[in-house]
Every structure is written in C-alpha cells, then in structure tokens.
Amino acid sequence: MTQRRTPSSRLAATLALDEPVTRIPGVSTTRQGSLAKLGMRTVRDVLSHYPRRYMDLTCVRTTATAQIGEQCTIKGTVHEVKLKRPRYNLPIVEISIVDDDGVMIVSVFHQPWLKQKLKEGQGIMASGKVEFKYGFMRMTNPFLEVAEGESGGGRIIPIHPASEKLAAPAIRKIVAAALDAAFGMHDPVPLPLRLKRGIVSRGCAFSAIHFPKDVGEVDVARTRLVYEELLLLQLFLMKKGDARAVGVEPVRHVVDGDRMRRLADAVPFRLTAEQDDARRDILASMAAPRVANHMLLGDVGTGKTIVAAFGFAAAADSGGQSMLLAPTEVLARQHSKTLGPLLAASGMRHALLAGSTSSVDRADIVERLAEGRIDVVIGTHALLEDDVTAPNLTFVVIDEQQRFGVNQRAKALSKGAAPDALFLTATPIPRSLALALFGNLSLSYLKQRPNEVAARQTTILSNAQKGKAYDGALAELKAGRQAYVVCPLIGVSSEQRDEGAANKKAVDGGDEAYHPVVAIEEEGDFEADNLTAARDEAEFLQKRVFVDYRVGLLHGGMAPDEKAQVMEAFRAGDIDVLVTTTVIEVGVDVPNATVMIVEDADRFGLSQLHQLRGRVGRGGHAGKVFLVSASKQPQALRRLEALEKSDDGFEIAQYDLSLRREGDILGNRQSGTSALKLVNIMRDSEIIEWANEDARSLLDDDPDLALPEHKGLAREVAAVFKDDHSVLGG
Numbered sequence: 090m091t092q093r094r095t096p097s098s099r100l101a102a103t104l105a106l107d108e109p110v111t112r113i114p115g116v117s118t119t120r121q122g123s124l125a126k127l128g129m130r131t132v133r134d135v136l137s138h139y140p141r142r143y144m145d146l147t148c149v150r151t152t153a154t155a156q157i158g159e160q161c162t163i164k165g166t167v168h169e170v171k172l173k174r175p176r177y178n179l180p181i182v183e184i185s186i187v188d189d190d191g192v193m194i195v196s197v198f199h200q201p202w203l204k205q206k207l208k209e210g211q212g213i214m215a216s217g218k219v220e221f222k223y224g225f226m227r228m229t230n231p232f233l234e235v236a237e238g239e240s241g242g243g244r245i246i247p248i249h250p251a252s253e254k255l256a257a258p259a260i261r262k263i264v265a266a267a268l269d270a271a272f273g274m275h276d277p278v279p280l281p282l283r284l285k286r287g288i289v290s291r292g293c294a295f296s297a298i299h300f301p302k303d304v305g306e307v308d309v310a311r312t313r314l315v316y317e318e319l320l321l322l323q324l325f326l327m328k329k330g331d332a333r334a335v336g337v338e339p340v341r342h343v344v345d346g347d348r349m350r351r352l353a354d355a356v357p358f359r360l361t362a363e364q365d366d367a368r369r370d371i372l373a374s375m376a377a378p379r380v381a382n383h384m385l386l387g388d389v390g391t392g393k394t395i396v397a398a399f400g401f402a403a404a405a406d407s408g409g410q411s412m413l414l415a416p417t418e419v420l421a422r423q424h425s426k427t428l429g430p431l432l433a434a435s436g437m438r439h440a441l442l443a444g445s446t447s448s449v450d451r452a453d454i455v456e457r458l459a460e461g462r463i464d465v466v467i468g469t470h471a472l473l474e475d476d477v478t479a480p481n482l483t484f485v486v487i488d489e490q491q492r493f494g495v496n497q498r499a500k501a502l503s504k505g506a507a508p509d510a511l512f513l514t515a516t517p518i519p520r521s522l523a524l525a526l527f528g529n530l531s532l533s534y535l536k537q538r539p540n541e542v543a544a545r546q547t548t549i550l551s552n553a554q555k556g557k558a559y560d561g562a563l564a565e566l567k568a569g570r571q572a573y574v575v576c577p578l579i580g581v582s583s584e585q586r587d588e589g590a591a592n593k594k595a596v597d598g599g600d601e602a603y604h605p606v607v608a609i610e611e612e613g614d615f616e617a618d619n620l621t622a623a624r625d626e627a628e629f630l631q632k633r634v635f636v637d638y639r640v641g642l643l644h645g646g647m648a649p650d651e652k653a654q655v656m657e658a659f660r661a662g663d664i665d666v667l668v669t670t671t672v673i674e675v676g677v678d679v680p681n682a683t684v685m686i687v688e689d690a691d692r693f694g695l696s697q698l699h700q701l702r703g704r705v706g707r708g709g710h711a712g713k714v715f716l717v718s719a720s721k722q723p724q725a726l727r728r729l730e731a732l733e734k735s736d737d738g739f740e741i742a743q744y745d746l747s748l749r750r751e752g753d754i755l756g757n758r759q760s761g762t763s764a765l766k767l768v769n770i771m772r773d774s775e776i777i778e779w780a781n782e783d784a785r786s787l788l789d790d791d792p793d794l795a796l797p798e799h800k801g802l803a804r805e806v807a808a809v810f811k812d813d814h815s816v817l818g819g
Contacts, residue, residue, distance in 0.1 A: 389703025
C-alpha cells in the first residue's frame with residue numbers, strides 16, 4: 090500500500106533535507122565524520138551522493154547456460170571456501186559455488202576475511218565475466234552478495250562512491266535510510282513544468298536513481314535530476330545577474346544616432362553576416378528596458394572588437410560613457426591603436442589608461458573622464474582604481490572576461506549605476522557550456538574569420554624532430570617574415586621543481602623532468618619565478634639556431650612599459666623571433682608573423698593551443714604551427730592530433746570538453762558549477778536549453794519567485810547556493 094503524507098509530514102520531510110546526517114537512523118557521530126570526508130554533511134548531500142555504476146543482477150544464468158566471456162550473474166550455494174597464499178603478500182580466497190547444473194570457481198584477491206564470512210551451504214550470487222581455466226568455469230574478483238532463499242535475484246545493485254572506512258554496502262543502507270527520512274518531500278519544480286518536460290517527481294527520481302528496478306528507470310531519474318540541477322543553477326545565475334539593476338532605472342540606449350551612422354561609414358570594410366547579427370543582438374540588448382548582460386563569443390580573428398565598438402557609439406549617442414577593460418597592457422594598447430581612428434572619425438573622444446601611463450597623463454585622463462569629456466576609455470586594471478570615475482558610464486566591455494576575477498568584473502561594473510555589460514571571449518565555448526556557466530547572459534557567436542586569405546597548417550613533432558620546426562621557421566625568416574617560440578612557463582623556482590619531481594616520482598615512479606600544469610598567464614603571475622629558463626631559451630636560439638636574426642623575449646614578469654616596447658619592436662619588424670609565454674595568447678596582431686613553435690605543447694589545453702596558433706596566418710601568407718611534445722604518452726599525442734585535423738575553434742572546444750573539466754577550458758571555475766553533479770555538458774545540451782528557457786520564463790513572470798507555487802524553488806536556490814555568492818559580473 091502506498092504511504093500517504095499529510096501537509097505537516099511533507100513539510101517535515103522537506104526540512105529534513107538540510108538537517109545533519111545524524112538525523113538519519115543508524116548514523117553515529119563516528120560515521121558522521123566518515124561521511125563528511127565523502128562530502129556528505131546533510132541528508133540532501135546523502136541523497137545527492139549518486140551511484141557511480143550499477144551491478145545488473147537481472148541477467149541470471151546457471152553454470153550450464155553461462156557463456157564464456159559473458160557478463161552475467163550465477164546464483165547458487167557455497168560448497169567450499171579456501172584461503173590460498175601463493176606469496177606471503179598475496180592472499181586469494183577461492184570459493185566453489187554450486188547450482189543444479191554444475192560448479193563455478195570464484196577467485197577473490199586481497200580479501201582474506203571472506204574465509205570467515207562465507208559458510209558452506211550459504212546462498213550467494215556472483216556477478217562478473219565468465220572464464221574457463223584449468224578445467225572449470227571461473228570468475229575473478231566478481232561482485233558478491235549473500236542471497237538468502239529466493240532473495241537477491243533479479244535486482245540492480247547501486248555501487249556508490251565509497252571509502253576505506255565506509256564500504257559501498259554501508260553507504261547503500263545509509264542512502265536507503267535517508268530516502269525514508271525524506272519520503273514525501275515537496276517537489277520544488279512546479280507541476281506545469283514537470284508536465285511540460287515529461288519528467289517524474291523528485292521523490293521518484295531519488296528512489297529510482299539509487300535503487301532502480303530496471304536500467305530504464307536510471308535514465309528517467311537522471312533526466313529529472315539533471316533538469317533540476319540546471320534549473321536551479323539558471324535561476325541562481327539569472328537572479329544574481331538581475332540583482333545589480335535592482336532599484337536602478339536601466340538606460341534604454343539610442344541605437345540609430347549620429348555617431349552610430351558615422352562609425353558605420355568609418356569602418357573600412359563590410360561586416361560579415363555573422364558580425365552584423367552579433368551587432369544587432371548587442372544593440373537590441375542595449376535598447377531593451379532592462380540592464381543588458383551579453384556575451385560575444387568569437388574564435389580568434391573573427392572581429393569581436395569591431396562589433397563591440399558599435400556599443401560605444403550607442404552609449405555616446407545616448408549621452409553616456411563607455412569603458413573597455415583588457416587583461417594586459419599589450420592588448421589594451423592594440424585596442425586603442427585599432428579603434429582609436431574609428432572612434433575619432435565617429436566623433437567620440439577616447440583615451441588609453443594603463444599601468445605605464447605617466448602620472449601627468451594619468452591625472453589629465455582621470456580629470457577629463459570625471460568631467461564627462463571622454464566618451465570611451467580603454468585600459469587595463471588601472472581603470473579599477475578608486476579615483477577613476479565616469480559619472481555617465483552606461484556601457485562596459487570586458488575583454489577576455491575569464492581572465493578577470495569576480496571582484497574585478499564587479500568593480501568595473503560598479504563604476505556606473507547599472508551599465509549595460511558586454512563580455513568578450515576568444516575561448517570558443519560551445520553553446521551548451523556557455524548556457525550552463527553563463528545562464529544570466531544573452532549570447533552571440535562569431536565563428537568565421539572575415540577576409541581570411543591565408544591557410545594555417547599545424548604539425549605535431551616529437552622533441553627529436555624539433556629540427557623540422559626550426560627549419561620551417563628559418564625558411565619563413567629568409568622570406569622576410571617573423572616567428573613566435575612559445576614556452577609554457579617562464580621558469581620554475583628550485584623549490585617548486587624539487588617538490589614537483591618528488592610528487593611525480595611518488596605518484597608514478599617516473600624519471601622524466603617534472604613540468605607544472607600550464608596556467609593562463611596574467612599580469613604579475615610570474616613575479617617570483619626563476620626567469621633563467623626563458624632567458625636561456627632565447628639565448629640558445631640566438632646563438633645556435635637563429636644566428637643571423639634578432640631574437641627577443643616577452644613574458645608576464647616584465648614591467649608593462651617594457652612589454653609594450655618589446656611587442657612594438659616585434660610589430661615593427663625590429664625583432665624577427667619572439668620567445669614568449671602565453672601573454673601573446675589573445676589580441677596580439679602581427680600580420681607578418683607566419684610561424685609559431687610551441688614547446689611542451691602537451692602541457693596546454695587544446696582550446697588554449699588553438700588561441701595561440703591564431704596569432705599566425707593573419708596576413709596574406711600561410712601560417713605554420715609546430716607543436717613540439719616530449720611526451721611518450723599515446724593519449725597525449727592523440728589529443729594534439731585534433732589540432733592537425735581541424736582549424737575550427739568550436740569543434741576543438743567540443744573535443745577538449747569531452748576530455749577535460751569545463752573549468753579547465755575556461756582557465757578558472759565559474760560560479761555555481763560545483764552544484765552540477767550529474768550534468769554532462771556534451772550529452773545534456775537539450776536539457777540545458779530547457780532549463781535556460783524555463784528559468785527565464787519563470788523570472789519574467791515572477792522575478793522574486795514569491796508566488797506560492799514558486800516558493801519551493803526559491804528555497805532550493807537559497808539552500809543549494811548558500812555558500813556561493815560569486816557571479817559573473819558581480
């Protein structure tokens with residue numbers, strides 16, 4: 090008979106979700122500590138501790154019908170249990186299982202306690218792969234379960250992540266008790282949404298994912314729980330994104346003014362269809378009666394900056410000011426050089442403010458900006474200083490937004506009352522990932538490079554083949570062109586190197602030189618590093634490889650003005666070969682550079698490598714990219730081969746995403762993603778679209794989720810994200 094729950098008992102069951110695990114019968118304070126080490130502190134955590142796999146015991150065979158090589162379950166009785174020790178440190182328990190048709194020999198390694206636990210005549214089930222050795226049918230290290238009488242047959246056993254102190258069977262019992270404690274809980278997803286998406290209730294989903302009756306139930310349960318995770322995340326992101334406009338009247342920007350027309354006339358080329366679509370998307374967001382939060386995702390060389398410039402024109406035509414925040418001074422100066430003439434031709438006053446700006450010039454820019462005599466200010470972190478004020482700031486562009494921390498993005502946006510925000514990224518994030526991570530943003534994509542006339546070829550080389558890369562570079566240099574040599578790190582302190590080598594040896598006993606994981610470089614990242622490695626590389630290349638050419642060095646540990654000088658010298662052709670770290674990953678445009686050699690390429694993510702190679706082949710000559718790897722791991726080399734096969738950044742990102750965590754693609758972990766336990770970005774793209782659409786609709790109708798039918802959702806959002814106060818843009 091189905092249990093019935095009164096409203097009061099439903100409330101108690103719902104509230105039980107956020108009670109400590111000691112609320113679960115049988116969980117002592119000792120077990121509480123063991124559960125905490127597995128990330129389970131509340132009843133909710135226990136119910137969200139999903140099985141990592143299932144043991145299907147529904148495929149039951151007899152010893153006569155079991156096929157060699159088949160995965161199946163044999164049910165019988167224990168005939169004999171022997172403990173063997175072929176070596177002193179290798180205990181093997183051998184169990185003879187008999188049924189009406191014959192005998193199955195089961196061998197279990199390193200579990201000598203089974204000799205005492207299993208008794209002759211005891212019912213038992215063994216699930217594993219059937220083999221035939223030494224005249225008997227056998228299984229090695231199968232899943233074993235005591236089966237009294239007829240019980241145990243035809244079941245699916247969940248295998249939860251476990252620990253040394255808490256085995257999977259013990260966790261199963263705790264999960265079952267937690268389900269009982271929360272039985273009858275309220276479902277936070279309103280019934281109309283469940284009917285619309287054809288998903289089951291939360292209670293049914295929890296029961297089915299932990300203790301399914303058949304494999305089909307697992308898929309049904311997972312769809313519901315994935316949808317819930319995503320819906321809560323989308324609501325959280327959207328509410329946080331909308332929060333910065335609370336109590337503020339959004340600016341409805343003019344998008345057909347004089348400066349807009351003059352800018353369109355000043356642009357020396359015709360926008361591609363994609364660029365024009367993105368421009369319209371951005372302007373529509375700026376003209377809407379709500380604060381704009383828009384992201385423009387574009388592969389390297391697709392023209393994101395020129396599209397963003399039309400937002401500057403809309404702000405100026407509306408009596409507002411704009412700010413463009415870039416992650417490095419090299420990039421900020423390039424933006425100023427590229428956009429400056431267009432802004433001037435359109436009647437917009439602009440200025441560049443960076444760390445190397447002289448005190449006299451800085452004071453003048455800060456004064457003019459505060460008095461409203463600058464329409465567009467382009468700069469680096471220098472724009473975030475407290476004395477930099479823009480009283481009419483209505484539009485903020487954050488370039489390569491993932492390179493800025495949450496607080497930095499929030500600080501930029503706080504310079505205005507509630508400015509429209511445009512986030513640019515050259516990281517080709519697939520739409521499903523972008524929606525999951527940035528649900529509070531509207532999105533536009535640029536995938537095609539305009540006017541691209543030069544091809545780009547990527548070649549994977551081993552260390553022993555590095556000479557081919559040097560030969561390729563020398564041929565281009567002889568033809569009057571330039572080259573990059575990219576190193577993953579400037580250098581590593583002796584303490585880091587010693588510690589890393591010790592860690593590597595402890596993990597895999599390897600003797601290869603230790604290399605830290607490559608991080609995306611930002612200003613000041615390498616201040617404490619040993620610069621010898623990069624300097625030695627540049628010196629080696631100058632003396633031994635590129636003897637007749639000028640070799641320069643660029644890295645994040647340099648002072649901003651020094652970096653700017655080096656980059657300008659390279660752009661002017663005064664440097665032929667630039668040895669650099671990933672500071673040149675984005676934005677740097679030297680059309681005469683046609684060759685790139687990337688050292689230790691396997692240390693980079695594929696998306697980062699794709700962005701790096703976007704620095705060559707930007708002019709009229711084909712680009713050549715050589716990815717050099719010392720790795721002997723076939724998997725690492727196969728991963729790099731994706732770059733030989735495709736030059737599509739979004740295709741590369743999809744493949745990269747299938748191999749790595751989404752946070753690694755972006756360079757950092759984004760707000761709220763820790764709540765996604767079941768979601769697979771690649772597989773669940775349709776459900777991500779559902780959740781994004783439904784969350785936006787809910788908040789349009791009920792911005793505070795205050796209606797009675799939405800209070801459960803509001804409570805869940807608060808409970809799930811109680812410790813996560815970060816959000817893109819503040």
